[in-house]
Amino acid sequence: MSGHTDTYHEEPFWRKYIFSIDHKVIGIQYGITALVFLLFGFTLMMLMRWQLAYPEQPMPWFGWLFGEEGVMLPEVYNSLGAMHGTIMIFLGVVPLAVGAFGNYFVPLQIGAPDMAFPKLNMSSYWCYLAGGIVMMVGFFVPGGAANSGWTSYPPLSDIATTGQTVWLFGMVLLITSSLLGSVNTITTIVQLRAKGLTWMRLPFFVWTQFITGFLLLLAFPPLEAAGVLQLMDRLAGTSFFLPSGLVVSGELLDVSGGGSPLLWQHLFWFLAHPEVYVLILPAMGIVGEILANNTRKPLWGYKSIVYASSFLGFMSFVVWAHHMFMTGMGSTISAFFQTTTMIISIPSVVILTAMFISLWGGSIRYNTAMLFALGFLPMFGIGGLTGLPLGIAASDIHLHDTYYVIGHFHYVVAPGTIFALFAGIYYWFPKMTGKVLNERLGKIHFWTSMIFINGIFMPMFIQGLAGVSRRLWDGGISYAHATDTFYLNEMMSTSAWLLGLAQIPFIINLIMSLKSGEKANDNHWEATTLEWTDAPSPPLPHRNFEIIPEVHRGPYEYSVPGSDKGFIPQSEA
Amino acid sequence: MSGHSVEDIKKSVKVYIGVFASLAVLTVVTVAASYLDLGSGEAFFLAMIIASVKGTLVAGYFMHLFTERTTILAVLGLTFFFLLTIMFLPYIAFTDQAGV
Amino acid sequence: MEIPYNVEERQDTGMYNAKLGIWLFLASEVMLFGGLFSAYVFLRMGDITGTFASGSQELNVPLATFNTLVLITSSVTMIMSWVSLKLGDMKKFKMHLGSTLLLAGVFLVVKYFEYSAKFHHGIYPDTSTFFSIYFTLTGLHMIHILGGMVVIFYFLVPGSKMMKTEPERFTNRIETVGLYWHFVDLVWIFLFPVLYLL
Numbered sequence: 001m002s003g004h005t006d007t008y009h010e011e012p013f014w015r016k017y018i019f020s021i022d023h024k025v026i027g028i029q030y031g032i033t034a035l036v037f038l039l040f041g042f043t044l045m046m047l048m049r050w051q052l053a054y055p056e057q058p059m060p061w062f063g064w065l066f067g068e069e070g071v072m073l074p075e076v077y078n079s080l081g082a083m084h085g086t087i088m089i090f091l092g093v094v095p096l097a098v099g100a101f102g103n104y105f106v107p108l109q110i111g112a113p114d115m116a117f118p119k120l121n122m123s124s125y126w127c128y129l130a131g132g133i134v135m136m137v138g139f140f141v142p143g144g145a146a147n148s149g150w151t152s153y154p155p156l157s158d159i160a161t162t163g164q165t166v167w168l169f170g171m172v173l174l175i176t177s178s179l180l181g182s183v184n185t186i187t188t189i190v191q192l193r194a195k196g197l198t199w200m201r202l203p204f205f206v207w208t209q210f211i212t213g214f215l216l217l218l219a220f221p222p223l224e225a226a227g228v229l230q231l232m233d234r235l236a237g238t239s240f241f242l243p244s245g246l247v248v249s250g251e252l253l254d255v256s257g258g259g260s261p262l263l264w265q266h267l268f269w270f271l272a273h274p275e276v277y278v279l280i281l282p283a284m285g286i287v288g289e290i291l292a293n294n295t296r297k298p299l300w301g302y303k304s305i306v307y308a309s310s311f312l313g314f315m316s317f318v319v320w321a322h323h324m325f326m327t328g329m330g331s332t333i334s335a336f337f338q339t340t341t342m343i344i345s346i347p348s349v350v351i352l353t354a355m356f357i358s359l360w361g362g363s364i365r366y367n368t369a370m371l372f373a374l375g376f377l378p379m380f381g382i383g384g385l386t387g388l389p390l391g392i393a394a395s396d397i398h399l400h401d402t403y404y405v406i407g408h409f410h411y412v413v414a415p416g417t418i419f420a421l422f423a424g425i426y427y428w429f430p431k432m433t434g435k436v437l438n439e440r441l442g443k444i445h446f447w448t449s450m451i452f453i454n455g456i457f458m459p460m461f462i463q464g465l466a467g468v469s470r471r472l473w474d475g476g477i478s479y480a481h482a483t484d485t486f487y488l489n490e491m492m493s494t495s496a497w498l499l500g501l502a503q504i505p506f507i508i509n510l511i512m513s514l515k516s517g518e519k520a521n522d523n524h525w526e527a528t529t530l531e532w533t534d535a536p537s538p539p540l541p542h543r544n545f546e547i548i549p550e551v552h553r554g555p556y557e558y559s560v561p562g563s564d565k566g567f568i569p570q571s572e573a
Numbered sequence: 574m575s576g577h578s579v580e581d582i583k584k585s586v587k588v589y590i591g592v593f594a595s596l597a598v599l600t601v602v603t604v605a606a607s608y609l610d611l612g613s614g615e616a617f618f619l620a621m622i623i624a625s626v627k628g629t630l631v632a633g634y635f636m637h638l639f640t641e642r643t644t645i646l647a648v649l650g651l652t653f654f655f656l657l658t659i660m661f662l663p664y665i666a667f668t669d670q671a672g673v
Numbered sequence: 674m675e676i677p678y679n680v681e682e683r684q685d686t687g688m689y690n691a692k693l694g695i696w697l698f699l700a701s702e703v704m705l706f707g708g709l710f711s712a713y714v715f716l717r718m719g720d721i722t723g724t725f726a727s728g729s730q731e732l733n734v735p736l737a738t739f740n741t742l743v744l745i746t747s748s749v750t751m752i753m754s755w756v757s758l759k760l761g762d763m764k765k766f767k768m769h770l771g772s773t774l775l776l777a778g779v780f781l782v783v784k785y786f787e788y789s790a791k792f793h794h795g796i797y798p799d800t801s802t803f804f805s806i807y808f809t810l811t812g813l814h815m816i817h818i819l820g821g822m823v824v825i826f827y828f829l830v831p832g833s834k835m836m837k838t839e840p841e842r843f844t845n846r847i848e849t850v851g852l853y854w855h856f857v858d859l860v861w862i863f864l865f866p867v868l869y870l871l
């Protein structure tokens with residue numbers, strides 16, 4: 001920034017850690033906040049799982065919070081469900097993947113001293129935090145937090161309790177934060193690449209952040225528009241999403257009418273489909289880095305996965321109505337969206353296949369980061385493949401809005417993205433803090449998580465195929481067709497609580513290693529990319545590198561014949 | 574545009590004035606056209622054509638898009654494609670539905 | 674630490690950072706208004722009772738035409754202020770930028786009269802789908818005008834000091850503000866026929 005000079009003076013505490021404009025501090029702020037929200041969203045889910053396993057039985061310890069005599073009220077279950085979805089996606093995963101990892105490592109991997117707009121960077125973090133706090137306020141307004149699902153479908157959401165208004169305000173802040181962030185990321189990658197760092201030499205992680213930036217930039221605004229329209233409906237009495245002649249609880253609703261609930265669905269899914277790629281692309285980027293590093297081999301088919309990811313990003317804008325097959329769309333337009341959906345599965349398969357092939361013949365180092373990255377591959381595979389029947393209109397008629405859907409997308413986002421994010425934490429923690437995470441605790445964390453997470457989500461496919469609907473506060477006991485699969489609920493819920501316990505070693509590990517962990521050297525994993533080869537651990541405040549590096553080669557030159565170290569850093573001439 | 578010489582700038586001022594005059598005239602034209610007795614379809618297309626011409630003038634000259642860098646043009650091309658998607662695909666889906 | 678290409682252009686991309694930044698921001702704005710126009714198209718096509726056609730009859734076309742001309746003029750003064758900076762004429766710069774601010778004010782005043790006339794006749798956002806979208810779209814556009822006015826005011830008075838210390842950077846900033854302002858004008862160019870004339 002102007003006015004700053006290269007001579008360093010000690011900054012006051014608040015400048016250094018709170019209102020910092022250093023991308024590394026902001027990245028860590030994002031990371032910590034997002035982890036807290038993830039834990040919170042996870043807790044909400046653990047409460048819901050009680051209700052599903054033991055419907056209408058009082059909950060021990062916390063029961064008094066959720067209804068009389070400790071039995072959770074249906075509307076509380078709905079609130080928890082909607083907020084679990086919202087928090088996990090908008091306050092947890094995206095801020096962690098983009099706000100934390102993107103912010104911290106994009107400048108480092110491209111050899112830049114900071115993001116292109118440091119002050120903007122700071123404001124996007126504060127917008128995010130404000131959005132998160134507003135979301136939390138929802139729990140304390142009359143009627144509780146938003147309870148119309150994370151999708152907020154009208155007409156229900158239009159006439160829901162005040163919590164929905166709070167949700168909308170929260171979303172506007174979160175969207176603003178994402179928009180500022182994406183402008184920053186894209187500009188940084190285009191403008192601040194180090195000398196010699198051409199597009200085809202970018203680490204795959206940077207590519208995924210670049211594409212994600214465009215998804216956020218162009219897909220979010222229509223949801224912002226829709227949010228404004230829904231706010232108008234709720235506050236100014238308009239009827240954008242309310243049709244004429246709407247009857248609620250046996251009474252004709254007194255509104256001007258003339259709107260359409262389908263309009264919301266279009267605007268919402270125009271964001272929300274690209275959003276799933278926002279959740280998955282950075283995860284793929286992290287996994288790519290870790291695979292190359294720990295197989296000690298170049299990423300197989302680097303160019304194809306770069307092209308595949310770009311194509312994926314592009315196509316993700318024209319598939320959204322596959323969420324709307326059941327809205328009475330005609331067969332022509334259904335066929336169109338079904339076709340685009342089948343097309344978009346191709347690049348995902350290309351990426352996953354390339355990553356599997358990358359393992360071939362490698363002498364793999366099985367550290368915790370690598371285990372999580374390896375776990376990601378089959379888990380994402382299951383998530384992706386189970387999505388195909390949902391993208392075909394005919395089979396979706398049976399599967400729509402069942403637990404099959406819940407199982408499908410959780411395989412993508414939970415053992416998929418979340419595992420990749422864990423992998424990223426284990427991989428980059430030494431760079432961020434100068435300390436290495438404990439391997440033994442890490443391995444306990446991995447194996448227990450892996451087992452329990454499948455214990456939750458695998459049975460969901462069975463339940464879903466049997467026809468159990470999602471979003472039912474009693475897990476479907478009142479539906480006759482559900483009874484056969486009902487016995488699974490207890491085991492799934494137990495897995496969920498055990499999964500919660502399995503995070504304890506991780507939390508202990510974070511704290512212990514930070515205090516008394518093994519010291520990391522600058523290039524702890526013998527990696528080739530700039531953040532490891534040219535910056536100390538942790539990188540220098542405000543400028544990252546002692547000398548801004550120059551780049552001479554591609555990102556993954558491992559096992560190069562004839563090189564004495566076995567790998568050649570990008571910055572080596 | 575830092576490469577612009579004083580000469581160039583003086584020349585472009587004339588262009589700006591010309592654009593301004595065209596915009597003003599087109600505004601009057603579009604209002605006048607709205608009083609013509611056209612079918613709603615024709616009226617819509619006429620109004621949109623005039624608005625697009627005006628928009629192109631503003632974007633092309635005032636916002637320098639006619640001489641802008643390819644990176645920016647590429648970003649805007651992408652945006653324009655998605656703009657068309659969000660504007661018309663929901664509507665197309667709607668008509669398909671209405672025709673069931 | 675100085676961020677590279679804050680002021681000067683990067684050779685291979687030919688841009689300074691803020692130039693790309695503002696265009697990315699505008700791209701997202703295009704999608705924001707795109708979403709709203711999409712709502713307009715969608716609702717109008719489903720409008721069996723004809724509130725769109727009858728509603729736009731009630732709007733004041735002469736006032737809106739006047740306002741269109743006001744905005745166009747403000748775009749011209751905006752670009753002239755940037756031209757004056759390029760020529761190093763600070764006085765003219767202030768005059769042009771000041772007129773832009775003034776014209777923006779005129780636009781808002783006219784809009785105020787339009788709105789209050791509607792309220793006076795008992796027309797509110799919940800009157801019909803047409804007025805819902807009319808108030809939402811013009812309201813959001815006005816917020817953009819207001820935001821632009823704040824920024825313009827900043828560069829007119831406190832921010833213009835930068836011209837003395839970092840003239841090139843200041844010129845770049847005015848260019849980016851100008852891009853935003855033309856965009857707001859551009860949106861109005863489409864809003865005007867869509868709401869008032871069709």
Ligand code: HEM
Nearest residue numbers: 045081082085088089093149150151413414470471472496
């Ligand atoms: C790893 C642990 C997780 C578990 C055990 C879990 C469990 C659940 C369950 C049981 C539901 C269904 C509630 C119902 O339909 O009644 C649900 C819904 C949902 N979850 Fe998760 N979840 C986890 C992580 C995540 C993550 C990481 C994300 C997103 C990134 C996420 C996003 C969602 C969404 C969007 C919904 C739908 C909410 C709605 O119906 O509106 N979940 N989750």
Ligand SMILES: [Cu+2]
Nearest residue numbers: 273320322323
């Ligand atoms: Cu989708």
